[in-house]
Amino acid sequence: GGWARLMAQQGLTEEGLLSMPAFGNVTLVHITDIHAQLKPIYFREPSINLGVGEVAGLPPHVTGADFLKLYKIEPGSPDAYALTSEDFVALARTYGRMGGMDRVASIVKRIRDERGGNMLLLDGGDTWQGSYTANQTAGADMIEIMAALRPDAMTGHWEFTYGTERVQEAIDSLGFPFLGSNIYDAEWDEPAFEPLATFERGGAKIAVIGQAFPYTPIANPRWKIPEWSFGIREEDIAAHVEDARSGGADLVVLLSHNGFDVDRKLASRVPGIDVILAGHTHDALPEPVVIGKTLLVASGSNGKFVSRLDLDVQGGEVRGFAYRLIPVFSDVITADPDIATLIDKVRAPYEEELARELAMTESLLYRRGNFNGTFDDVFCQALIEEREADISLSPGFRWGTSLLPEQAITVEDLHNACAMTYPAAYRTTMSGSMLKEVLEDVADNLFNPDPYYQQGGDMVRVGGMAYAVDPRAGMGARISDMTLLKTGEAVEPSKDYVVAGWASVNEGTEGPPIWDVVEAWLARNPVVRVPDNRGVRVKA
Amino acid sequence: MSNAKPRIKVPKTASKDEVITIKTLISHEMESGQRKDKDGNTIPRKIINRFTCTFNGQEVFSCDLDPAIAANPYFEFSAKVPESGTFTFEWVDDDGSVYSDKAEIEVS
Amino acid sequence: ALAVVAGRAGSAHAAVDDTEKAIQDFTGGKSPETGRIRLTAPEIAENGNTVPISVDVESPMTAEDYVASVLILADGNPNPDVATLHFTPMSGSATATTRMRLAKTQNVIAVAKMSDGSVFMDKKEVKVTIGGCGG
Numbered sequence: 001g002g003w004a005r006l007m008a009q010q011g012l013t014e015e016g017l018l019s020m021p022a023f024g025n026v027t028l029v030h031i032t033d034i035h036a037q038l039k040p041i042y043f044r045e046p047s048i049n050l051g052v053g054e055v056a057g058l059p060p061h062v063t064g065a066d067f068l069k070l071y072k073i074e075p076g077s078p079d080a081y082a083l084t085s086e087d088f089v090a091l092a093r094t095y096g097r098m099g100g101m102d103r104v105a106s107i108v109k110r111i112r113d114e115r116g117g118n119m120l121l122l123d124g125g126d127t128w129q130g131s132y133t134a135n136q137t138a139g140a141d142m143i144e145i146m147a148a149l150r151p152d153a154m155t156g157h158w159e160f161t162y163g164t165e166r167v168q169e170a171i172d173s174l175g176f177p178f179l180g181s182n183i184y185d186a187e188w189d190e191p192a193f194e195p196l197a198t199f200e201r202g203g204a205k206i207a208v209i210g211q212a213f214p215y216t217p218i219a220n221p222r223w224k225i226p227e228w229s230f231g232i233r234e235e236d237i238a239a240h241v242e243d244a245r246s247g248g249a250d251l252v253v254l255l256s257h258n259g260f261d262v263d264r265k266l267a268s269r270v271p272g273i274d275v276i277l278a279g280h281t282h283d284a285l286p287e288p289v290v291i292g293k294t295l296l297v298a299s300g301s302n303g304k305f306v307s308r309l310d311l312d313v314q315g316g317e318v319r320g321f322a323y324r325l326i327p328v329f330s331d332v333i334t335a336d337p338d339i340a341t342l343i344d345k346v347r348a349p350y351e352e353e354l355a356r357e358l359a360m361t362e363s364l365l366y367r368r369g370n371f372n373g374t375f376d377d378v379f380c381q382a383l384i385e386e387r388e389a390d391i392s393l394s395p396g397f398r399w400g401t402s403l404l405p406e407q408a409i410t411v412e413d414l415h416n417a418c419a420m421t422y423p424a425a426y427r428t429t430m431s432g433s434m435l436k437e438v439l440e441d442v443a444d445n446l447f448n449p450d451p452y453y454q455q456g457g458d459m460v461r462v463g464g465m466a467y468a469v470d471p472r473a474g475m476g477a478r479i480s481d482m483t484l485l486k487t488g489e490a491v492e493p494s495k496d497y498v499v500a501g502w503a504s505v506n507e508g509t510e511g512p513p514i515w516d517v518v519e520a521w522l523a524r525n526p527v528v529r530v531p532d533n534r535g536v537r538v539k540a
Numbered sequence: 541m542s543n544a545k546p547r548i549k550v551p552k553t554a555s556k557d558e559v560i561t562i563k564t565l566i567s568h569e570m571e572s573g574q575r576k577d578k579d580g581n582t583i584p585r586k587i588i589n590r591f592t593c594t595f596n597g598q599e600v601f602s603c604d605l606d607p608a609i610a611a612n613p614y615f616e617f618s619a620k621v622p623e624s625g626t627f628t629f630e631w632v633d634d635d636g637s638v639y640s641d642k643a644e645i646e647v648s
Numbered sequence: 649a650l651a652v653v654a655g656r657a658g659s660a661h662a663a664v665d666d667t668e669k670a671i672q673d674f675t676g677g678k679s680p681e682t683g684r685i686r687l688t689a690p691e692i693a694e695n696g697n698t699v700p701i702s703v704d705v706e707s708p709m710t711a712e713d714y715v716a717s718v719l720i721l722a723d724g725n726p727n728p729d730v731a732t733l734h735f736t737p738m739s740g741s742a743t744a745t746t747r748m749r750l751a752k753t754q755n756v757i758a759v760a761k762m763s764d765g766s767v768f769m770d771k772k773e774v775k776v777t778i779g780g781c782g783g
């Protein structure tokens with residue numbers, strides 16, 4: 001609504017968001033996990049993000065009102081809207097959409113103008129995937145827009161789902177390094193990517209080590225990148241840090257796609273890293289987490305935020321820092337006209353299809369959160385009905401944008417939740433015990449108390465079946481009370497069930513692309529209402 | 541198995557007392573003896589059970605392999621040799637076949 | 649996200665006793681100490697059929713004082729034996745890498761026997777997962 005929105009935004013100005021007295025001699029600008037969102041979007045932060053073991057209750061495992069209290073953020077304020085799920089729909093109507101690469105470009109340009117040659121722009125990856133146009137162009141749309149922002153380095157994760165050949169070709173034409181100190185050729189075990197890049201900024205020698213997502217060949221199809229082996233390879237990072245230090249680096253930065261908990265553990269074990277720019281788990285934190293002498297920066301996802309970290313680097317040491325997590329309010333920050341034109345150009349061939357309306361939603365649709373999101377519930381229901389299954393499974397991706405009640409669901413919106421290179425919606429039979437094994441396996445990837453054994457996704461979404469989960473239990477003991485919803489009966493270990501799902505990492509998986517399945521269901525359900533999910537019971 | 545094909549990576553030169561890295565690969569399916577064919581019969585074990593690297597006749601590194609070693613056995617190890625000479629690599633198959641390869645190194 | 653669970657190991661696995669016996673046979677009944685040997689393996693296997701493992705043992709590797717052998721075991725495979733590595737002073741350093749099969753999540757164990765008969769052990773849990781999903 002016009003007037004209320006204007007009033008709320010009055011305190012919110014471009015100058016207020018972007019002006020920051022320069023501090024020190026080096027500025028790091030970090031963006032990560034944009035997931036190919038060229039245009040402003042709604043993205044609801046999680047209302048549940050459990051931490052286990054040593055990180056229980058520590059950021060980023062704090063959500064909602066607790067988050068507001070921890071960071072002393074006023075409920076209903078712009079920061080409350082940007083950083084939490086509290087009162088999301090009302091605040092979204094007040095403050096509007098966030099992100100847009102033309103707005104991100106304005107912010108980057110302004111900092112670059114202010115800081116001259118003292119700035120590094122670093123992209124944490126998951127940049128080339130996550131939209132209809134990115135999927136149609138194998139990432140070319142994002143690559144072109146990012147090139148115009150002139151990053152100094154990037155690393156990756158979902159980039160690799162385009163396969164070896166495409167990734168290699170894209171990297172060769174980037175004009176800046178794609179770093180991956182943890183990527184080796186699988187045959188001879190030799191480094192397959194540049195591990196680090198060095199820069200001179202503000203009189204300081206800076207080493208940026210790149211860490212791609214360690215579990216790419218496990219979380220995503222290995223068969224698309226058979227030549228490459230990943231892993232955390234902590235000892236390699238330690239060796240690179242040591243080499244950089246002995247080579248005279250004043251500042252050592254890890255541009256990481258490990259996920260926040262992995263980076264937190266890494267920071268506590270590998271000395272000599274000044275800054276970790278964290279990605280993958282999509283956390284947005286208003287201030288760095290300090291582990292020993294290491295600053296951990298979490299810059300959110302989907303282009304919602306740009307991180308600016310000013311550092312005073314003297315004699316091989318960080319003497320002080322100033323930080324701002326800049327929320328990209330799209331109605332407040334001016335779009336860079338050149339980038340806006342470029343975005344229009346790359347989208348032009350697809351505009352008509354992108355805008356095609358499939359249905360409208362009466363419910364808030366979102367994905368992010370440890371357990372079922374409402375958008376996933378739509379996917380799960382579509383899979384059960386369209387593929388005639390007893391039970392459906394939908395992956396716990398952390399990408400996927402949100403839609404407000406009364407919004408149309410367009411092709412663009414649908415693909416923001418499922419654009420990928422292995423979309424086949426399979427239909428198979430699984431025994432009850434196999435289903436339990438699947439759920440236990442994913443739960444352990446999420447809730448293993450040792451972060452090095454976590455993969456950084458959320459729990460697999462389940463349709464047609466209820467279950468209870470105890471995150472703190474051990475492997476094999478977290479899942480219980482599996483119940484088939486249509487009969488109310490317990491899922492029997494030895495009985496077979498028809499299961500539909502999508503995004504299998506197995507080569508040769510057959511079935512229609514998931515977007516066709518959901519589109520067909522939306523055609524039969526033009527007004528979407530998602531009841532509260534009562535399928536998952538979390539044992540506290 | 542006639543199609544077992546060894547491949548090796550050895551530096552051509554080294555200085556005296558330098559510890560060099562050697563890498564070897566051999567194509568071999570390493571049939572574990574635990575798999576069953578489609579009729580339910582156990583497929584007999586057939587693996588490479590021993591690998592040896594010698595330098596001018598003296599053993600540098602060797603390994604006894606069990607069926608848990610992956611197909612296409614890979615070894616990476618180091619060597620420190622006092623003089624120029626020849627590395628000889630040998631892989632022994634369960635069926636008695638021996639596959640071998642050689643590499644020269646110049647030590648200065 | 650989910651790979652269909654196929655071709656995974658059944659319930660057969662080495663008894664803990666078998667692993668313990670293999671260690672005892674190798675060490676001649678001595679209990680291995682910790683330290684001096686480091687086993688490196690991925691936390692989560694990318695492919696249970698080919699899991700890279702490395703051992704690195706601290707030693708001067710002289711004719712008088714060197715690492716003789718390293719036994720590699722996996723305590724959750726149908727049979728715990730994986731390989732026995734033999735070093736010599738000409739190895740220069742007691743370090744080696746190979747690739748192994750893991751039927752399921754389990755411990756990989758490496759035991760080093762020095763030329764003076766002393767023994768050292770390291771172990772690491774390697775997870776074998778179905779795969780899928782992600783951030």
Ligand SMILES: [Mn+2]
Pocket residue numbers: 033035126280281282301398399783
């Ligand atoms: Mn991401």
Ligand SMILES: [Mn+2]
Pocket residue numbers: 126157158213257279280281782783
């Ligand atoms: Mn990621």
